[in-house]
Amino acid sequence: MQKIGVFVCWCGSNIAATVDVQAVSDALAKEPGVVFSTNYQYMCSQAGQDMIQEKIKEYGLNGVVVCSCSPRMHEATFRKTCEKAGLNAYMVEIANIREQCSWIHKDKETGTEKAIILGRAAIAKVHLNAPLTAGTSPVIKRALVIGGGIAGIQTALDIAEAGFPVDIVEKKPTIGGKMTQIDKTFPTLDCAACILTPKMVDAAQNENINIISYAEVESVKGFVGNFHVAIRKKARFVDESKCTGCGLCTEKCPQKKVPNEFNLGLDNRRAIYIPFAQAVPKVAAIDPNYCTMLKTGKCGVCSKVCTAGAIDYTQKDELLEREYGAIVAATGFEPISMEKFDEFAYSQSPDVVTSLEFERLMNAAGPTGGTLLRPSDGTHPHTLVFVQCVGSRCDGGEKGKPYCSKICCMYTAKHAMLTREKYPDTDVYVFYIDVRTPGKNFDEFYRRAVEDYGVHYVKGMVGKVVPENGKLKVQASDLLGGQQLHIDADMVVLAAAIEPDQTARPLATMLTASMDTNDFFTEAHPKLRPVESPTAGVFLSGACQGPKDIPETVAQAGAAAAKVIGLLAKDQLTCNPCVANSNELMCNGCSACEKVCPYGAITYVDKDFRGPNRTTLRRRVAQVNPAVCQGCGACTVACPSGAMDLKGFSNAQIMAEVDAICK
Amino acid sequence: MSDMTEIVKRISGVNPRKCMKCGKCSAACPAYDEMDYHPHQFVDMVENGRLEELMNSKGIYMCLSCFACMERCPRSVEPAKLIEAVRLAVVRQQDRNHLKPEQIPALLDPELPQQAITSAFRKYRK
Numbered sequence: 001m002q003k004i005g006v007f008v009c010w011c012g013s014n015i016a017a018t019v020d021v022q023a024v025s026d027a028l029a030k031e032p033g034v035v036f037s038t039n040y041q042y043m044c045s046q047a048g049q050d051m052i053q054e055k056i057k058e059y060g061l062n063g064v065v066v067c068s069c070s071p072r073m074h075e076a077t078f079r080k081t082c083e084k085a086g087l088n089a090y091m092v093e094i095a096n097i098r099e100q101c102s103w104i105h106k107d108k109e110t111g112t113e114k115a116i117i118l119g120r121a122a123i124a125k126v127h128l129n130a131p132l133t134a135g136t137s138p139v140i141k142r143a144l145v146i147g148g149g150i151a152g153i154q155t156a157l158d159i160a161e162a163g164f165p166v167d168i169v170e171k172k173p174t175i176g177g178k179m180t181q182i183d184k185t186f187p188t189l190d191c192a193a194c195i196l197t198p199k200m201v202d203a204a205q206n207e208n209i210n211i212i213s214y215a216e217v218e219s220v221k222g223f224v225g226n227f228h229v230a231i232r233k234k235a236r237f238v239d240e241s242k243c244t245g246c247g248l249c250t251e252k253c254p255q256k257k258v259p260n261e262f263n264l265g266l267d268n269r270r271a272i273y274i275p276f277a278q279a280v281p282k283v284a285a286i287d288p289n290y291c292t293m294l295k296t297g298k299c300g301v302c303s304k305v306c307t308a309g310a311i312d313y314t315q316k317d318e319l320l321e322r323e324y325g326a327i328v329a330a331t332g333f334e335p336i337s338m339e340k341f342d343e344f345a346y347s348q349s350p351d352v353v354t355s356l357e358f359e360r361l362m363n364a365a366g367p368t369g370g371t372l373l374r375p376s377d378g379t380h381p382h383t384l385v386f387v388q389c390v391g392s393r394c395d396g397g398e399k400g401k402p403y404c405s406k407i408c409c410m411y412t413a414k415h416a417m418l419t420r421e422k423y424p425d426t427d428v429y430v431f432y433i434d435v436r437t438p439g440k441n442f443d444e445f446y447r448r449a450v451e452d453y454g455v456h457y458v459k460g461m462v463g464k465v466v467p468e469n470g471k472l473k474v475q476a477s478d479l480l481g482g483q484q485l486h487i488d489a490d491m492v493v494l495a496a497a498i499e500p501d502q503t504a505r506p507l508a509t510m511l512t513a514s515m516d517t518n519d520f521f522t523e524a525h526p527k528l529r530p531v532e533s534p535t536a537g538v539f540l541s542g543a544c545q546g547p548k549d550i551p552e553t554v555a556q557a558g559a560a561a562a563k564v565i566g567l568l569a570k571d572q573l574t575c576n577p578c579v580a581n582s583n584e585l586m587c588n589g590c591s592a593c594e595k596v597c598p599y600g601a602i603t604y605v606d607k608d609f610r611g612p613n614r615t616t617l618r619r620r621v622a623q624v625n626p627a628v629c630q631g632c633g634a635c636t637v638a639c640p641s642g643a644m645d646l647k648g649f650s651n652a653q654i655m656a657e658v659d660a661i662c663k
Numbered sequence: 664m665s666d667m668t669e670i671v672k673r674i675s676g677v678n679p680r681k682c683m684k685c686g687k688c689s690a691a692c693p694a695y696d697e698m699d700y701h702p703h704q705f706v707d708m709v710e711n712g713r714l715e716e717l718m719n720s721k722g723i724y725m726c727l728s729c730f731a732c733m734e735r736c737p738r739s740v741e742p743a744k745l746i747e748a749v750r751l752a753v754v755r756q757q758d759r760n761h762l763k764p765e766q767i768p769a770l771l772d773p774e775l776p777q778q779a780i781t782s783a784f785r786k787y788r789k
Contacts, residue, residue: 460690
C-alpha cells in the first residue's frame with residue numbers, strides 16, 4: 001500500500017500568484033494513495049525541507065511528490081532531503097508547476113487546474129516507482145582543452161598547476177590565438193605579445209601540458225569522466241622532433257606569394273613558414289596549397305637548406321586516440337566577413353580596413369613595422385574615421401548579429417588614442433551609437449581618448465563611404481550636432497562584429513553540447529553555472545561562450561579550470577541509476593537498440609533459456625552496460641518487442657502519467 | 664492625434680520602438696540638407712506622438728523614396744515607409760490637399776525629383 005505525501009510550494013509569489021496552492025493541495029489530498037498533502041511558502045528552504053522529513057517519519061511515507069519549480073532546479077535538493085529521512089531518493093517525483101504552469105499562465109483558474117493535473121500525473125508515476133541505487137564509474141584523470149588561445153592556455157596552465165595532465169589541441173601551427181595579433185591591450189596599453197608569449201612558453205615547458213598543434217578533434221565518444229577522443233594531427237611536412245625553428249627554410253623558399261594569414265593578408269609569406277617569431281611550438285610548416293614540391297614534385301629547396309633534416313614531404317595526417325575525464329571548449333572567435341557591408345567600401349578600397357587589420361598596421365611586428373601607412377599607397381594618413389558597431393546590434397538574419405560584440409568600444413578608443421599619441425598631426429573621428437565601457441578603468445580610458453588626446457567622438461553612424469581621387473568620402477550623421485557630416489578621410493577603420501569560430505558548431509555536435517542561435521556555446525545556467533555546458537564533463541572557456549575581452553576571458557578560463565579540477569579530483573563518479581534495462585524474456589535479438597545507442601552501451605550475448613518439454617533454447621539477447629548507459633531512452637523507442645525499458649522512466653510509468661493527465 | 668499615430672504605424676507596418684537611434688538613416692539620406700526634419704527624427708516623432716508637427720512639415724515631401732534608409736537600417740525600422748504613411752495621412756485629410764493640379768506647371772523644376780511631386784500630388788476623395 002502506497003503512502004504518498006504531497007508538498008505544494010508557493011515559490012513566494014512565483015507560483016502562488018497564478019496558482020491557488022491551497023486548492024491544489026486540497027485536490028491532490030483526495031488522490032488514491034495520498035495520505036498527507038500540504039502547501040508552504042518556500043519548500044526548498046530549510047524549514048520546508050525539515051517539514052518534508054518530519055512528515056516522512058510521522059506518516060511513514062514511501063513516496064513523495066513535490067509540486068514546485070523545474071526538476072532541473074531542485075530535484076536533487078528534494079531527493080537529498082528525502083534520502084536523509086530514510087526514503088529512497090528515486091521515490092521522489094517533482095511536478096513542475098512553475099516553469100510549465102504558473103510562469104506561462106496569466107489566468108489563476110487555468111493555472112490551478114493545470115497544476116492539479118500535473119500533480120496528479122506525478123502521483124500516478126510515484127505509484128509505480130521502485131527504489132533505485134546509483135552505481136559508480138571511474139574518472140580518467142586527464143583533461144582535453146580544445147583551442148590554444150589565451151582562454152585555452154590559461155585553462156590548461158591552471159589545470160596543470162593542480163597536478164593533472166592536459167592536452168591542448170590547436171588547429172593552427174602555433175598556439176596563442178587572436179591575442180598574438182593584437183598590438184596593445186586596453187586599458188593599460190601593455191603590449192599583448194609581452195604578456196602572452198611568456199604564458200605560451202610556460203604552457204610549452206609545463207610537464208603536465210602536451211600541446212598538439214596543427215590538429216583538430218575528429219570525433220568524441222563516451223561520457224563524463226570517460227571520453228574517447230580522436231584527434232587528427234595534420235601533416236605539416238616537417239618533423240617536429242627535429243626542426244630547431246632556425247627559420248632558414250622560410251628565407252630560402254622560392255614561393256614568395258602566399259597571403260600571410262597572421263597579418264590578415266596585408267603582406268605575403270613563403271610556402272614553408274613559421275607563423276611568427278614567438279610561435280609555440282617554433283616549428284615550420286609547409287602550406288600544401290602553395291608548395292611547389294608538394295604540387296609538382298619539383299623544388300625541394302627547403303629540404304636542401306635544412307641542416308636538421310626535418311623536412312619530410314611524405315608525411316601523412318596522423319590519427320591520435322586519447323582518453324579524457326573532462327573536455328574544455330575554448331574555440332574562440334573570428335571577426336565577421338565585411339561582404340554584406342559594402343556601404344563602407346571595404347571591398348572597393350584597401351584603405352578601408354577592419355580593426356584587427358588596423359592592429360597589424362600598428363604592430364611593430366606587422367607588415368609596416370609599426371608605422372601607420374595607408375595600404376593603398378604607403379603614405380601617412382591624416383584623417384582617420386572609425387566606425388563602431390559594424391554588423392553588431394543588427395536586426396539579425398541578413399543584416400548582421402543581434403548582439404553587442406562588447407570589445408569594440410574599448411579597442412576603438414585604444415586605436416584612436418594610440419593614433420593621436422603617435423601622430424599628433426592626425427584628425428581622428430569615432431562614430432558611435434553608444435559608448436559602452438563597463439569595466440574597471442574602462443570609462444576613464446575612453447574619457448582620456450576624448451579629453452587628453454582630442455579624439456572626435458561623434459554620436460551617429462556612417463551612412464556611406466565612397467573612394468574618390470585617393471580619398472575616402474565619408475557621409476555620416478552627427479545626431480547631437482544636428483547635421484550631416486561629409487569628411488574626406490584617408491583611412492576608414494571598421495569595428496567588425498565578432499562571431500564564434502567556424503569549428504565551434506561541428507564541435508558542439510560531437511560533444512552533444514548545446515548552442516544558441518548565434519553558435520555560442522550555452523552554459524548550464526546563465527548566472528550560476530556560467531563555465532559548464534549542460535552536457536556533463538564539458539566546460540566552456542573564453543569567447544566561444546559569448547563575446548569577451550581578455551580580462552574576462554582569463555577569469556572564465558580559470559573558473560573552467562577550477563571546475564575541471566573539481567571533477568578530476570574525484571576517483572569515482574556517481575552514475576545515473578535511471579538506465580536502460582532489457583527484459584531478456586521479451587528480447588528477440590534484433591539489434592535495433594544496439595544500432596541507435598549513441599554511447600555503445602548495448603551488447604548482445606547468447607544465453608540459454610529453458611524451453612518447453614525440458615528443452616534448452618539458446619537465444620541472442622541484449623545486455624546493457626549500466627556504467628556506460630546515459631539513460632537517453634533511444635533504445636526503448638527503437639525496441640519493437642517492448643523489451644527495453646528505462647529505470648525510473650518505464651513505459652508503464654509514462655503511460656500512467658498520460659492516463660492521469662487525460663483522466 | 665494619437666489615433667493618427669496609430670494609423671500611421673499600422674499602414675506603414677513600422678514599429679518605431681525597434682529604432683536604436685544610431686542615425687544611420689540620416690547618414691545615408693541624400694536629401695538630408697533639404698529637410699527640416701530628418702529620417703531619424705521622423706521615427707522619433709512618430710514614437711513620441713509628435714505627428715502634427717511632422718504632418719505640417721515641408722520636409723516630408725523632400726523624401727525621394729530612394730529607400731537608402733531602409734536598406735541601411737541595422738534594425739529594419741524602415742523610415743521611408745513611415746514617411747510615405749505620413750504623406751498619405753496628410754492627403755487623406757479632406758480638403759487638405761497639399762497640391763492642386765493647377766499649381767503644378769508653376770512648380771516644375773528640373774532640380775526637383777519627380778518622385779517628390781508625385782508624392783505631394785497624391786490625393787484622396789471621399
